Amino acid sequence: xxxxxxxxxxxxxxxxxxxxxxxxxxxxxxxxxxxxxxxxxxxxxxxxxxxxxxxxxxxxxxxxxxxxxxxxxxxxxxxxxxxxxxxxx
Amino acid sequence: xxxxxxxxxxxxxxxxxxxxxxxxxxxxxxxxxxxxxxxxxxxxxxxxxxxxxxxxxxxxxxxxxxxxxxxxxxxxxxxxxxxxxxxxxxxxxxxxxxxxxxxxxxxxxxxxxxxxxxxxxxxxxxxxxxxxxxxxxxxxxxxxxxxxxxxxxxxxxxxxxxxxxxxxxxxxxxxxxxxxxxxxxxxxxxxxxxxxxxxxxxxxxxxxxxxxxxxxxxxxxxxxxxxxxxxxxxxxxxxxxxxxxxxxxxxxxxxxxxxxxxxxxxxxxxxxxxxxxxxxxxxxxxxxxxxxxxxxxxxxxxxxxxxxxxxxxxxxxxxxxxxxxxxxxxxxxxxxxxxxxxxxxxxxxxxxxxxxxxxxxxxxxxxxxxxxxxxxxxxxxxxxxxxxxxxxxxxxxxxxxxxxxxxxxxxxxxxxxxxxxxxxxxxxxxxxxxxxxxxxxxxxxxxxxxxxxxxxxxxxxxxxxxxxxxxxxxxxxxxxxxxxxxxxxxxxxxxxxxxxxxxxxxxxxxxxxxxxxxxxxxxxxxxxxxxxxxxxxxxxx
Numbered sequence: 141x142x143x144x145x146x147x148x149x150x151x152x153x154x155x156x157x158x159x160x161x162x163x164x165x166x167x168x169x170x171x172x173x174x175x176x177x178x179x180x181x182x183x184x185x186x187x188x189x190x191x192x193x194x195x196x197x198x199x200x201x202x203x204x205x206x207x208x209x210x211x212x213x214x215x216x217x218x219x220x221x222x223x224x225x226x227x228x229x
Numbered sequence: 230x231x232x233x234x235x236x237x238x239x240x241x242x243x244x245x246x247x248x249x250x251x252x253x254x255x256x257x258x259x260x261x262x263x264x265x266x267x268x269x270x271x272x273x274x275x276x277x278x279x280x281x282x283x284x285x286x287x288x289x290x291x292x293x294x295x296x297x298x299x300x301x302x303x304x305x306x307x308x309x310x311x312x313x314x315x316x317x318x319x320x321x322x323x324x325x326x327x328x329x330x331x332x333x334x335x336x337x338x339x340x341x342x343x344x345x346x347x348x349x350x351x352x353x354x355x356x357x358x359x360x361x362x363x364x365x366x367x368x369x370x371x372x373x374x375x376x377x378x379x380x381x382x383x384x385x386x387x388x389x390x391x392x393x394x395x396x397x398x399x400x401x402x403x404x405x406x407x408x409x410x411x412x413x414x415x416x417x418x419x420x421x422x423x424x425x426x427x428x429x430x431x432x433x434x435x436x437x438x439x440x441x442x443x444x445x446x447x448x449x450x451x452x453x454x455x456x457x458x459x460x461x462x463x464x465x466x467x468x469x470x471x472x473x474x475x476x477x478x479x480x481x482x483x484x485x486x487x488x489x490x491x492x493x494x495x496x497x498x499x500x501x502x503x504x505x506x507x508x509x510x511x512x513x514x515x516x517x518x519x520x521x522x523x524x525x526x527x528x529x530x531x532x533x534x535x536x537x538x539x540x541x542x543x544x545x546x547x548x549x550x551x552x553x554x555x556x557x558x559x560x561x562x563x564x565x566x567x568x569x570x571x572x573x574x575x576x577x578x579x580x581x582x583x584x585x586x587x588x589x590x591x592x593x594x595x596x597x598x599x600x601x602x603x604x605x606x607x608x609x610x611x612x613x614x615x616x617x618x619x620x621x622x623x624x625x626x627x628x629x630x631x632x633x634x635x636x637x638x639x640x641x642x643x644x645x646x647x648x649x650x651x652x653x654x655x656x657x658x659x660x661x662x663x664x665x666x667x668x669x670x671x672x673x674x675x676x677x678x679x680x681x682x683x684x685x686x687x688x689x690x691x692x693x694x695x696x697x698x699x700x701x702x703x704x705x706x707x708x709x710x711x712x713x714x715x716x717x718x719x720x721x722x723x724x725x726x727x728x729x730x731x732x733x734x735x736x737x738x739x740x741x742x743x744x745x746x747x748x749x750x751x752x753x754x755x756x757x758x759x760x761x762x763x764x765x766x767x768x769x770x
Contacts, residue, residue, distance in 0.1 A: 155733055156725055157718045169478050172315070172730070176480050176507045177669070177700055183511075196484045196513035204482070 141211045148185050149207065153178045164207040179204065186210070192217050232402040233425045234463055235303040237432070238264055239394070241469040248443055250466070252493070253293035253474035256361045260469060263297060265392035270301025270334070270359060272390035273382055277332050277355045281306035281399045284408060286325060286333040288312040288343045291453050292474055294359040296462060298334040299407075299453070301359070306399020309407045310420070311453035314339045316729045320418065322349040324410050328420055328618055333379075334359050340381070347378045357382040402426040408618055409456055409556050412673045412732065414664060416680025420618030421556045430612035431559040432463045434583045438550070438563060439497055439524050441468035446521070448473040448490070449499040450480045455671070456556045457528060460499050470497075483507045487517035494521040498547075501670030502532035503700050509540035519544060528552040528560065529670030530702040531658065534572040541566070553578035553658070555672070557614040557627065557642055561585050562656055577655035578648070585610040587656065589648050590632060597650060605662060606648045607631070609641040666695040667702040671731045678705060678734065681727045685720070687712040690743040692751045693734060707734035708756055710742050 142164050150162045153173050159166070168174040174182070182204070183194050192214070203213035231237055241248070242264035250263040258266070279285060285302045287309050289295040302309040310328050312321050325333075325346065332355045335343035340358050347353040356379050406425045413419040439460075441447065447465045451457035465472045473493050479486055480500075487508060490498070505527055508514060525540075525547045532551065541549060545568070554561040564579025566572075581587040589597035589604035597604040609631055616624035631641040647659040664675040675693045682691035690710040695703035709720065717737040724733045744752040 155721055155730065157722045160718075169481065174478075174481055176483070176504060179481055180507060180511075180700065196511050199482050199484050199511050201478075201482060201485070 141214065142207055144189065145186070145210055146207050148189075149173065149182065152185075153182065162207070164211075166207075167205050168207075169201060169205050174204065182210075186214070190214060231467075232429070233303065233398060233400055234406050234428055234432070235267075235300055237463060237466045238267065238300055241466055245443060245469040248469050249471040250469075251293045251296050251472045251474065252446070253361075254476060256293045258293050258297070258361070262362055263300065264394075266297045266362065267300035267304055268392055268395055269387050269390040270297055270357070271304035271395055273357055273387040274301060274305040274307065274332060274334075276390070277357065277380070277382065279305050279307050279332055282404060283307045283332070284310050284328045284330050284405075286310050286312045286328075286330040286343075287453060288314055288321070288333050288339045288346075289336040289359070289453070290314060290338075290477065291451075291458060292336065293361050294336045295334075295453060296472065297361075298336075298359045299462070302334070303400075303406060304395055306404075308405040308422075311407070311409065313452060313454045313729065314342060317726050318346065318349065319727055320729065321346060324418060324420070325350045325353065327417070328408055331355070332357065336360065344378050344381060353379045355380045355382060357387065358384045359387065360384040400425065402429070403615075405615060409454060411556050412665070412671075412677045413623075414674040414676035416677050418677075419620060419623060422615040422618050423559070424615050427612050427614060428459060428463065428559070430584050430610065431459060431582075432467055434585070435460050435552075435560065436464040436467045437583070439464065439526065441465065441470050441497065443469045445470035445496045446473050446494050447471065447497045447499070448475055448493070448495045450475045450504060451500065451670075455529075456559055457499055457501075459559060460526075480504050480507075483511040484513045484517070487512040487514055487519065490522065491518040491520075495519075496521050497524045497526070498522060499526040499528070499552075501529040502527045502536070503530070503669060503702070505532070505540055506536040506700060509536055509543055512543075514540075514543040520546070522547050524548045524550065526550045526552055528554070530667040531575045533699050534574055534576070536699070537566070537576065538572045541568070545569075551576050551578060553656075554608075555644055555646075558585070558608045558612055558644070561608045561610075561612065561644075562587050564655060575658070577651055577653075577657045579655045581608075582612075585612050588633070589650075589656065594632060596633060597648070600650050600652055603647055603649050603659060606644045606646045606656065607641045608644060609639060613640060613642050666705075668695075668705060669701055669731045671729075673703075673705065673732050675705075678707070678724070678728065678732055681724055681732075682707060682709060682720070684727070685711075685715075685723050687715040688720075690740075690751070692743055692753060692756060694753065694757050696736070704735040705732070706736040706738065708738045708740055708743060710740045715739075 242260040246261035250260045251258040285307045299309045333343045343356045402425045408420040410418040447461045449461040549566040551564040552560040562579045564577045586609045591604040631639040645662045648656045678693040688711050692708045694706045696706050698704045720737050744755045746752045
């Protein structure tokens with residue numbers, strides 16, 4: 141999962157090649173990779189790739205600041221909430 | 230009589246000294262404090278030899294210290310030039326050299342970046358550090374001077390200057406208050422010169438249009454170099470309202486932004502539509518409260534009707550105002566979106582603001598008078614820019630005579646925007662006459678991006694095309710023919726060192742050669758129409 145998300149962010153969202161290879165613990169906010177529009181693209185990708193729905197209230201830095209954080213968040217959805225979240229669409 | 234921007238501060242500080250002027254996280258400035266601190270900054274600038282009419286750079290994000298800084302510059306009789314700390318050093322150096330900046334105001338975060346600019350701007354002679362008033366805690370530190378480099382004036386030295394009002398004014402209303410650099414078609418940014426009088430024309434109208442009062446808490450995430458910031462800084466000051474500074478990155482996460490706006494009791498919001506689209510889609514607005522929010526203003530790009538409708542349905546309380554205008558006029562027309570309206574097309578840009586006239590001229594030189602006619606929007610009035618810094622030719626190209634005034638010479642600004650009228654007599658935006666596009670609310674001259682690409686030694690041909698995008702306005706697609714071995718990463722890297730982020734192409738495509746028209750020009754229409762489909766198939770979105 142880390143590899144898939146890292147690859148998407150590296151290929152599609154990172155503009156500054158000095159950030160590559162992208163560390164899974166690198167802050168996407170502090171490095172300017174995430175702004176309001178790149179976040180939206182990332183969310184759309186994650187929803188389509190993993191078949192889940194990201195709830196408004198889950199769109200917080202704690203869940204999206206690093207590749208590791210995104211994966212940890214996605215695993216909490218896998219742990220039972222995924223179906224429930226998908227049902228909210 | 231308030232005829233200079235700093236008079237707004239003088240008057241509000243006299244009338245409402247204890248009212249909050251700026252709230253920036255834990256940092257608060259009352260009007261009395263903002264007035265006193267900015268007088269100290271002005272004296273520190275005078276001590277560095279700043280003379281009336283000089284350009285002083287401000288290298289800082291929008292913050293309590295940078296608001297202190299810009300009022301300090303104005304009180305010194307100088308003109309401020311916002312320098313975006315996120316811009317590449319080469320672009321900052323180009324702007325500083327073009328406008329002849331010798332003194333820069335920086336904050337704690339940018340002081341070192343400012344001193345290092347002296348490497349490429351030898352004329353830079355001083356960096357003055359601006360911070361906030363101390364409420365206990367440690368005094369801020371200043372960077373070690375770069376040797377040899379500009380003098381560094383620490384905040385402690387600024388605080389040692391007297392706080393009282395400076396004797397007399399050092400400017401008149403036709404003097405420049407600020408220069409805002411925007412994208413230029415020939416490859417270098419151009420400096421839009423705005424006088425005190427022009428700025429106050431907008432400030433007076435906008436404060437009245439938004440109905441600002443002392444109780445208002447006004448927020449705009451627009452940075453200093455974007456002219457939206459003139460509203461939250463100066464219109465708030467006129468009304469003795471409170472400017473709320475949005476923390477860095479606050480607009481990234483919509484639900485967090487909505488919760489923050491509620492907590493900060495923001496009453497008037499001003500931003501580009503894309504931030505509001507994100508709020509409408511992901512802001513959890515029905516649960517966010519936001520009961521204090523009474524006016525939402527958007528400008529800078531077209532707000533797609535579906536997203537505006539959704540926002541107004543999610544958040545039905547506030548007034549919604551569409552403000553339109555290029556940097557050269559600040560806002561020149563406006564439209565209030567009727568509540569509950571069923572929107573099927575982007576809302577009109579509306580009618581002219583107070584003390585401003587807007588009219589459209591057809592290709593035949595007639596005034597657009599009825600729906601269906603199309604023409605280029607022209608603007609006349611005291612709100613016009615003074616011109617482009619150091620570029621009389623470019624100025625003459627857009628600040629031409631009013632074609633409908635034969636008796637005497639009167640300036641009118643040609644916006645380059647094509648408009649028509651609707652049945653209600655409101656102007657409706659149709660598109661551009663030239664190669665300028667909007668992306669993320671910023672204007673980009675495609676020629677400036679192409680010039681940056683052509684500067685790369687391996688690039689043989691380059692064309693930059695807009696790809697319409699509902700959220701961004703446009704994405705930028707670069708089509709390049711280049712010597713063997715040039716990679717997409719190299720191209721992007723090269724651009725990032727020369728252009729601000731919003732001007733860096735989103736997509737880079739390589740070709741053997743670019744198609745040409747019969748006259749030998751790059752066939753943009755051909756590139757645009759035949760390739761979108763291929764580009765979509767390649768996975769772009």
